[in-house]
Amino acid sequence: MKISEVSKLLCAKMICDHQLHAFDVEIGYSSDLMSDVLTLDTDNLLLITGMCNLQTIRTAEMADVHAIVFVRNKKASTEMIALAKEHGICIMESPFTMFKASGLLFNAGLKPVY
């Protein structure tokens, strides 16, 4: 699924460089626990989370996650945006709950990790 399609489905504001809009994610993972995100070894993962801090971006950097949706209307700080840009991570901000965002993406064909 194209990142631009994700942002459309979730009415999400997209914060990333333009060339990133075209890349694909195949698998979704919804969690507020970075401890769990670090145990995954899945490529092309979209992280759906309400945990909105610098450590979320760091975790994505280490886990090779290139796309994050912040749910429940959480806003990324300028520091987070700068770190994400530095590492080619695309950030989206959705007004939906984690449940609604996950449901919409699942329906649209995004696969679960397990």
Next chain:
Amino acid sequence: MELNFSIEGGDFTQAGQASSRVKKVLKQLGVDPKCIKSIVIALYEAEVNVVAHAHRGQIRIQIEKDKIITIIEDEGPGIPDIALAMQEGFSTASKKVREMGFGAGMGLPNIKKNTNELQIDSVVGESTTVKMVNYF
């Protein structure tokens, strides 16, 4: 090649500085991406553990032709029962740590999974030393 870092306990914004740097260096050296990911995840978990559980720490990294050796030494409460701490789900993390998205008791098992050699030594009330080796 040698790299050194220091970490302050409690300062979550610092966790990831060493792993981020190491990731860049290993990429430049052309190490296999899967291998880089394991090394970086293990180092990041160890960094977060110092920030979450200890007072301050030192990281010493040695990159050789065929392997990377990382030693993370901290001053802190130490680990009374290392075997217990290695179990998935065991955590003494504070509320503050949990609010940051950590403290599920998954870090040490994840370090084990992502390293070729792991040795943890601790003196209760004083220090913890984590030594990790990964072969390229």
